[in-house]
Amino acid sequence: MAFLVDMHMHTTRYSRCSRIDASKLIGRAVQAGLDAIVITEHHHQWSKEETEALVAESGHPGFLVMAAFEYTSSMGDILMYGVPDEAVKDFTPGWAPEKAAKLAQRYGAACVAAHPTRSGMSFDERIATLPLAALEVASVNLQPHEQRMARKLAENLKKPMVACSDAHDLPNVGAFATAFDDLILGIRDLQAALLGGRFQPARL
Numbered sequence: 001m002a003f004l005v006d007m008h009m010h011t012t013r014y015s016r017c018s019r020i021d022a023s024k025l026i027g028r029a030v031q032a033g034l035d036a037i038v039i040t041e042h043h044h045q046w047s048k049e050e051t052e053a054l055v056a057e058s059g060h061p062g063f064l065v066m067a068a069f070e071y072t073s074s075m076g077d078i079l080m081y082g083v084p085d086e087a088v089k090d091f092t093p094g095w096a097p098e099k100a101a102k103l104a105q106r107y108g109a110a111c112v113a114a115h116p117t118r119s120g121m122s123f124d125e126r127i128a129t130l131p132l133a134a135l136e137v138a139s140v141n142l143q144p145h146e147q148r149m150a151r152k153l154a155e156n157l158k159k160p161m162v163a164c165s166d167a168h169d170l171p172n173v174g175a176f177a178t179a180f181d182d183l184i185l186g187i188r189d190l191q192a193a194l195l196g197g198r199f200q201p202a203r204l
């Protein structure tokens with residue numbers, strides 16, 4: 001049985017562009033049939049205490065909330081799973097993507113290219129050389145033709161694909177998700193599953 005994760009979303013707590021009240025996030029995720037979520041604010045990673053407090057206050061004890069962050073490089077955004085909280089501040093926004101990915105690798109983190117074919121926010125040819133665990137090929141921020149192009153790009157690069165909501169509005173949480181082959185109990189499991197390629201996009 002697949003383990004369904006929406007691994008890309010933002011809340012008003014740390015992302016000014018989001019309209020999602022974090023206190024409503026878990027209720028919506030449960031309603032959407034997700035097994036877990038990952039909060040990926042721009043350049044900020046929720047601490048374990050914060051995610052635990054969110055779960056405790058949600059009325060859904062035991063629901064799995066993980067934290068990662070979205071890095072904005074000079075050429076494309078990269079989702080980083082598994083960087084220690086205290087190291088996130090070392091990732092200065094706007095570096096070349098290869099520099100940010102290299103630092104992430106030092107922590108054994110899994111890097112995923114966010115909306116790689118999004119108009120005005122896409123990567124260039126360097127994406128072929130980046131140490132990416134996967135490409136995001138579907139989200140509410142990718143138009144249908146951009147999703148098709150992202151799938152082609154992933155096929156050409158022989159990279160696994162994920163689908164994520166990239167929700168900035170509550171109803172979009174769970175609109176897209178990724179199905180993992182293994183049970184995920186925390187960010188270390190997710191990181192390992194991503195690096196191991198044991199997943200496929202769901203809800204396309």
Ligand SMILES: [Zn+2]
Pocket residue numbers: 010015017018042168
């Ligand atoms: Zn945003």
Ligand SMILES: [Zn+2]
Pocket residue numbers: 008009010070114166
């Ligand atoms: Zn995002």
